[in-house]
Amino acid sequence: MKSVSRRERSQIREGPSVSETRSDERSPLGDATDAILAARASDGDVRAFEVIVRRHGPLMRAYATRILGSNGDADDVVQDTFITAWERLPELQDPAATKAWLMRITSRKAIDRIRARRSDQPLGEWDVPAPESESPHQQAEAASQRERLTRALGTLSESQRQCWTLREIGGHSYAEIAEELDLPPSTVRGLLARARQKLMQEMEEWR
Amino acid sequence: MISSPDDLNQDLIAELSDYLDRGENPPDDFLNKAPEHRIAFDALTRFRSMAQNILDDDVTAEPERDDSWVTGILKNINREARAGRTIPVSHPSPKASLSLTEGAVRGLIRSAGDGVAGTFIGKCKLDGDVSEPGSPVTVNVEASVFWGERMPKTAQRLRDAITTTLLHHTELNIVAVNVTITDVHLRRNAEPAD
Numbered sequence: 389m390k391s392v393s394r395r396e397r398s399q400i401r402e403g404p405s406v407s408e409t410r411s412d413e414r415s416p417l418g419d420a421t422d423a424i425l426a427a428r429a430s431d432g433d434v435r436a437f438e439v440i441v442r443r444h445g446p447l448m449r450a451y452a453t454r455i456l457g458s459n460g461d462a463d464d465v466v467q468d469t470f471i472t473a474w475e476r477l478p479e480l481q482d483p484a485a486t487k488a489w490l491m492r493i494t495s496r497k498a499i500d501r502i503r504a505r506r507s508d509q510p511l512g513e514w515d516v517p518a519p520e521s522e523s524p525h526q527q528a529e530a531a532s533q534r535e536r537l538t539r540a541l542g543t544l545s546e547s548q549r550q551c552w553t554l555r556e557i558g559g560h561s562y563a564e565i566a567e568e569l570d571l572p573p574s575t576v577r578g579l580l581a582r583a584r585q586k587l588m589q590e591m592e593e594w595r
Numbered sequence: 596m597i598s599s600p601d602d603l604n605q606d607l608i609a610e611l612s613d614y615l616d617r618g619e620n621p622p623d624d625f626l627n628k629a630p631e632h633r634i635a636f637d638a639l640t641r642f643r644s645m646a647q648n649i650l651d652d653d654v655t656a657e658p659e660r661d662d663s664w665v666t667g668i669l670k671n672i673n674r675e676a677r678a679g680r681t682i683p684v685s686h687p688s689p690k691a692s693l694s695l696t697e698g699a700v701r702g703l704i705r706s707a708g709d710g711v712a713g714t715f716i717g718k719c720k721l722d723g724d725v726s727e728p729g730s731p732v733t734v735n736v737e738a739s740v741f742w743g744e745r746m747p748k749t750a751q752r753l754r755d756a757i758t759t760t761l762l763h764h765t766e767l768n769i770v771a772v773n774v775t776i777t778d779v780h781l782r783r784n785a786e787p788a789d
Contacts, residue, residue, distance in 0.1 A: 427717035432677030450653035474672040556646035581609035
């Protein structure tokens, strides 16, 4: 090439490490710790980010499904979660805590979605009972503990289930749940107690 | 108002939950006061441990999915966000203006490091005025080494690989390459079965 015109001002964007070929779980980076992957992704390494997505995506989808109560919007929540994660990675203080950090983003995105569904009502007032078909009386004996718990959770109202999920699965404090759901902490405490009581009854561990 | 048995249970559960949520055990006196206190506390503890496993169980129960969810995410992230500073590259023609992004240089450093067996580069920083040709630049990288590797030797190999790559592909005046081993990794994935 003789000369390069000013219009052809070129920028070499990413190094040779990023190609269009997709790596899979067998990517050599698959052995790297979350801390290393998060640090790399924060520096712009898309391949490292892809390994994070593959490693934690299924768990985030399961968590979103538990909060939403169905997997209808779970894929959208997971996508929003990771797009936000990519943007905020440079702010992540402790890259080793990537999973807990992703779970916090996931719960926030899931709650945003629920809120958008019923933008005209605060969450706490939308305490609809579960549909009758979910009642455990109509269910045959559940095969596994997980199925029994899932069915019992199906009998909770939406806000009871959300409080329980954020507390027991997400490990949030009452104050955090109150903030996320925009409810007074005393209400959260009451919803949790009610949720736990109902779970006990449904699981027939009580009385 | 007379509270129903349900309300009583709920108060009991709220009280027991408070202990559980503070990570404490209720006093024995309280648990022994009535059999339902102990039954309720045991059930609450059991639910908690079930809850902790439920997501992993959900993931296991999930059928295998195609890859579109991953590609969907990768397509939507803003890859330009981490380009960093602009590093000028000289060219014989005065009309040409070539440059390299800092992100591209970090990519070069990472791939140099990944070429050293048993290591991964993590965070990577270029300290110095990279936009001014010839000004001294120090490279600071964090790295992870495979469990059992001899760290000083591995760190030296990483330093050499990074120095060589930067010498080949950039005009940066590298005065030092500092490698800090911050992590040790094990094999997570089974060897491919072929």
